[in-house]
Amino acid sequence: MFKEILVQSVKKPVTNLFPAVRLPKSITGFLGDVANGKATITPPVAEPKAFRGKIVYDRAACNGCGLCLKVCPAHAIEQVVYPPVKISVTDAEGNVSEKTKTEKRIRIYVASCIFCGQCIDICSKDALSMSNEFLLATEDRFAESQIVE
Numbered sequence: 001m002f003k004e005i006l007v008q009s010v011k012k013p014v015t016n017l018f019p020a021v022r023l024p025k026s027i028t029g030f031l032g033d034v035a036n037g038k039a040t041i042t043p044p045v046a047e048p049k050a051f052r053g054k055i056v057y058d059r060a061a062c063n064g065c066g067l068c069l070k071v072c073p074a075h076a077i078e079q080v081v082y083p084p085v086k087i088s089v090t091d092a093e094g095n096v097s098e099k100t101k102t103e104k105r106i107r108i109y110v111a112s113c114i115f116c117g118q119c120i121d122i123c124s125k126d127a128l129s130m131s132n133e134f135l136l137a138t139e140d141r142f143a144e145s146q147i148v149e
């Protein structure tokens, strides 16, 4: 034990002092100083491989199947059904007809997400993935940054 105390007393702390070396009196004031170039943020540690950060949604790849909603344990995903639109369809013989198409997509509430990755695993269209973004704290759970759609 004495040896361990000796080693620890000369070792540098492994904690990353993020976002500042000393806790600022006011976080808002500190962020203001950062914006004005008077202070700098201690960079976060590099994210490990396969880090589970803010979810990314490829709306164009999604077919609106709704499977991700069913597996999400946090109920962080809802389906969005857009009003039907008329589209022109051309058949094999070149005949053009009009059809009504209802578009279904999803909306993800980041504040509710627990980053489990279940929705990504179930999506057969590879429309969902995770980014390395983790600075997600906000006072408004419905802020633009907290909604992915």
Ligand code: SF4
Binding pocket: 061, 062, 063, 064, 065, 066, 067, 068, 069, 105, 106, 122, 123, 124, 125, 126, 127, 128
């Ligand atoms: S994201 Fe994937 S699983 Fe979810 S509705 Fe779209 S296609 Fe289906």
Ligand code: SF4
Binding pocket: 055, 071, 072, 073, 074, 075, 076, 077, 108, 112, 113, 114, 115, 116, 117, 118, 119, 120
């Ligand atoms: S990662 Fe998990 S909690 Fe987050 S939206 Fe997907 S299924 Fe829901």
